Amino acid sequence: MTTSFTFPKNTFSKGGVHPLECKELTAGKAIEVMPVPAELELVLTQHIGAPCTPNVAKKDELEEGAVIAEVTKGLGVPVHSPVAGKVKSIGTSTHPMQVSTPSITIVVDREASAAEYTKKEWQNEDPQVLLGKVRDAGIIGIGGAGFPTHVKLAPPKNMKIDTLVLNGAECEPYITADQRHMVEHPAEIIEGARIILRILGISHCIIGIESNKPDAIDALTKAASEHGDSACQIEVRSLEVKYPQGSEKQLIESVTGRKVPAYALPSAIGVVVQNVSTAKAIYDAVVFEKPLYEKVITVSGRGIERPANLLVKVGTKVQDVVDYLGGIRPGLKKIVLGGPMMGFAVSTLDIPITKTTSSILFLTEDEIDTSPHSACIRCGWCLDACPMGLEPKEVGIYVEANHAEETEPFGVFECFECGSCAYVCPAKRPLVQFVRLAKMKAKRNQ
Ligand code: SF4
Ligand code: SF4
Structure with missing residues (x-):
């Protein structure tokens, strides 16, 4: 395998698209520290792999930065308490990916002073x-x-x-x-x-x-x-x-x-x-030997009263963020965790922020495309847009014909779901969803 340099062109060679940037809503806004809400809900699947195992019990008193869950199997990293407080409960929460996951809820100790790191x-x-x-x-x-x-x-x-x-x-x-x-x-x-x-x-x-x-x-x-x-x-x-x-x-x-x-x-x-x-x-x-328990997220879109870049404690609920930023504006149609190209739409504000949450978008009708999809017109635009050189149109056609498990030759396992193909498709075909379904079925067949 060669590791030599060829002259880099400061861009990649295949595919790619130019969606509207929409960064002006927050690009000039300095990171703002959001006040800590009364409770935090820490999901124990902050990473790829099996959930961590709690090493605390209900009513335990916690210091800021204390380990509250450890890795007991497979890949993973420990989960830390972002605040001083008390364990309210150990149960399950809705993960941002909208699945149920183990979690620890902590009541924040308002009297405690912030941890100091040297x-x-x-x-x-x-x-x-x-x-x-x-x-x-x-x-x-x-x-x-x-x-x-x-x-x-x-x-x-x-x-x-x-x-x-x-x-x-x-x-x-x-x-x-x-x-x-x-x-x-x-x-x-x-x-x-x-x-x-x-x-x-x-x-x-x-x-x-x-x-x-x-x-x-x-x-x-x-x-x-x-x-x-x-x-x-x-x-x-x-x-x-x-x-x-x-x-x-x-x-x-x-x-x-x-x-x-x-x-x-x-x-x-x-x-x-x-x-x-x-x-x-x-x-x-x-x-500073400071654990990762807070992070900067962008909250944007024309459906939130005050777009911002916020430093939040992991475990803060989306609802708390909405309240802090002045609420939702009229015309909100879709809430997305992550970016508009690769993020996931969510249907509730009762979701805790995790270490991987990069943004929460509140999008209005003007910012999304709700037109229905139609049959593939074989224009080939999705092939030109795909940065991996895959064939998303074929994947879509096979999935619709109930042959999802036969899509491996079109590169479904190389697809990282960037959404470039769906972005350019004039027939508005949900090509990423087709790919996800194809991956699931093809995996079952392996
Ligand atoms: S989502 Fe997958 S198939 Fe579509 S452009 Fe991106 S890598 Fe290619
Ligand atoms: S861009 Fe859409 S309509 Fe055109 S070939 Fe691809 S799937 Fe078909």
Whole structure:
């Protein structure tokens, strides 16, 4: 497998679309600390894999940052209490993906003072010790699917890693949480990148940011020169604005010119990718030994009274966020967790925010397309839009003909559900839903 560089063009070669950015609603809004609500509901499936097991009981008193649930099987990271308080109940909640999941509800102690964390030196720490701190702090890929970060930072020994790519593309419309992190915490992100480089035992990092965020590009370029380390080479790249620039395989091609082979991981071509906000969480975990129990989310759309970038405690309910931002505006039609391209519509506000929640969108009629879908007219636009070179139109046709289990040859398992195909389809076909159904049925047949 080659790991050589070809000249990167600052974008990916196949497909991609240009949805309306809609970032102006929050891009200029500084991160605002949301007051802690009376109760927090912590779901125990914050990560990919089996739920954590509670290690607290009803009525237990908790300190801020205490571990309340541990990994007892498979992949995962511990869950921490975001506040000082008391365990009200251990039961089940509605997960943002609208499935029932184990959870712990905590009543917040209003009298307790906030936890204090003191700065630690890390520069001479053993990489394995640093990796342990990342794991103990409960860090997972922020905004992604929730893959445990300490696992991603320990690639198989036979994979020779030479480049860290930090993902600051934030290509989903509306979302500006990463942008605000980059503008307001550039030095911490650069130090987080240096910690990751030490863990990986390499010296080269490329930070990819779409060119529609000049403030973030400037802030990180300046921080890289002021807070860098002569032993590390950290460069910031301005990328073409094209969705899905921030997806892992596309970003790697954009900044290194290398292509991740089908069904392989980035480590197969010598690359590890982390999000810029995850780098900030790694900085907090290593420099302050502060667990990941709060996060920045974008709350946007024309259906919310006051769009904002908020620092919220994990476990805050969507309803609490709505109340804090002045309520819902007339004309609200759809609530989406995540971006409009890859997020999930939800039907209740009684849902807790998790470590992977990047945004909550309140969309009005003008912001969504509710027209019914019709038969495929074989225009081929979805083939041109797909960044993976797949055949979503065939998947749709097979699913409608009840042959979903025969769709593997059209690449359903390579589809990462970016929604580019559905976005361009003139027949408004729900191609991502077709792919999800096809994956489910094809898996059952394997
Ligand atoms: S959702 Fe899947 S099939 Fe559609 S464009 Fe994205 S990767 Fe391709
Ligand atoms: S874009 Fe829609 S109508 Fe055109 S080929 Fe693809 S599925 Fe068919």
